Amino acid sequence: MMNTEQCMEKTEQYVLHTYNRNKIALERGKGVYLYDAEGKKYLDFAAGIAVFALGYGNEDYNQALKDQIDRIIHTSNLYYNLPLADAAEKVVKASGMDKVFFTNSGTEAIEGAIKTARKYAWLKDQRTDHEIIAMKNSFHGRSLGALSVTGNAHYQEPFKPLIGGIKFADFNDLESVKLQITDRTCAIILETVQGEGGIYPADPEFLKGVRALCDEHDILMILDEIQCGMGRTGSMFAWQDYGVQPDVMTCAKALGCGIPVGAFVLNKKTAEHSLVPGDHGTTYGGNPLACAAVSKVFDIFREQKITEHVREIAPYLEEKLDELVDKYDSVAARRGKGLMQGLVITGKPVGEVINKAIGHGLLVISAGSDVLRLVPPLVIEKEHVDEMISILEKCL
Ligand SMILES: *Cc1c(COP(=O)(O)O)cnc(C)c1O
Numbered sequence: 001m002m003n004t005e006q007c008m009e010k011t012e013q014y015v016l017h018t019y020n021r022n023k024i025a026l027e028r029g030k031g032v033y034l035y036d037a038e039g040k041k042y043l044d045f046a047a048g049i050a051v052f053a054l055g056y057g058n059e060d061y062n063q064a065l066k067d068q069i070d071r072i073i074h075t076s077n078l079y080y081n082l083p084l085a086d087a088a089e090k091v092v093k094a095s096g097m098d099k100v101f102f103t104n105s106g107t108e109a110i111e112g113a114i115k116t117a118r119k120y121a122w123l124k125d126q127r128t129d130h131e132i133i134a135m136k137n138s139f140h141g142r143s144l145g146a147l148s149v150t151g152n153a154h155y156q157e158p159f160k161p162l163i164g165g166i167k168f169a170d171f172n173d174l175e176s177v178k179l180q181i182t183d184r185t186c187a188i189i190l191e192t193v194q195g196e197g198g199i200y201p202a203d204p205e206f207l208k209g210v211r212a213l214c215d216e217h218d219i220l221m222i223l224d225e226i227q228c229g230m231g232r233t234g235s236m237f238a239w240q241d242y243g244v245q246p247d248v249m250t251c252a253k254a255l256g257c258g259i260p261v262g263a264f265v266l267n268k269k270t271a272e273h274s275l276v277p278g279d280h281g282t283t284y285g286g287n288p289l290a291c292a293a294v295s296k297v298f299d300i301f302r303e304q305k306i307t308e309h310v311r312e313i314a315p316y317l318e319e320k321l322d323e324l325v326d327k328y329d330s331v332a333a334r335r336g337k338g339l340m341q342g343l344v345i346t347g348k349p350v351g352e353v354i355n356k357a358i359g360h361g362l363l364v365i366s367a368g369s370d371v372l373r374l375v376p377p378l379v380i381e382k383e384h385v386d387e388m389i390s391i392l393e394k395c396l
Helices: 004-014 059-071 082-095 106-125 144-148 153-159 174-180 204-217 268-272 288-303 306-327 350-359 382-395
Strands: 026-030 033-036 041-044 099-103 131-135 166-169 185-191 220-224 248-251 262-266 331-337 340-345 365-367 371-374
Touching (some): 082 099, 082 262, 082 288, 099 106, 099 288, 106 144, 106 185, 106 248, 106 262, 131 174, 144 153, 166 174, 174 204, 185 204, 262 268, 288 306, 306 340, 350 365, 350 371
Parallel strands (some): 131 166, 131 185, 220 248
Antiparallel strands (some): 026 033, 033 041, 099 262, 331 340, 340 371, 365 371
């Protein structure tokens, strides 16, 4: 077996260098801990970027995947498959929406949402100059459509021209959204809680205001729940806490808890007036293995009362993080919702804190330019919060 040094060398020799990776090679996991190739133990407050909600080595989850592998892994969307039917029912019922389309990633879910919005508007007026309003400081993915609605000039610039008709407004500023609305606007897309941009939850009044604008002008409201969805904020989907429902929701990350899968989910109005056979497709999307994972994830969420657990543990995490804000000059503020929290680091690069934490056996990641992001598995207990805090204190 390779050690970390050999693994790093081989990776850098053969894998396109698009990531500056942390210098550890993770080999296995148990619960909320990960182990590298040398057997060093890490407390995981990153969860593979908000993916591994159930903790590592969940026997029930692993067994469901093994069973599905032995039955069938792939069939294609030319046929019906059993796990797809089950997974779809669970996503639709959990969201109270109407229809789902499974993808392989988050960015593809965004592509589907954009196509849905354009088709919905096109059916009304057959125009081909529809516009989408997106938010500054947002993140929706790296494929060209998703990148086009990602409000980050640095990510966009080298890849222009992007798709046309995209306008940007300020997150949590309803007036700035209103200013961008025209008779060609077909959708407003936003994250319920901005993740990569630095952990900014939407203000309730803002989200309700966007919903009202969309209703007034028959514009589709697209909520990107790829990072903040699937229980992370304490409800199955973050918008469920706000008393609004989107017309289109995108999901990925924790949807399959490690199996690559995403989805876009439509309400009835949108499902009945948008994509039809021939409009959209995918070879892998909704495949039996991915859907067996999705289906099992929803079962485990119900059985282990995951959202209830998040609501129980999150106030404790917030309290402990707020203590750091009080205690350390280098921690300017805390922002977040549920188990999606950020600490604003000042006076030193956030990367320095992250590197020190890794050295002390704690995995945390950044968001934006100066935010330390905490997105642990949703099954963490108070003792793990305490352990995280005591390691972080050594790094501040
Ligand atoms: C991660 C993320 C995406 C992109 O998902 P990928 O699976 O990496 O393509 C889109 N939107 C949000 C909010 C995300 O956090």
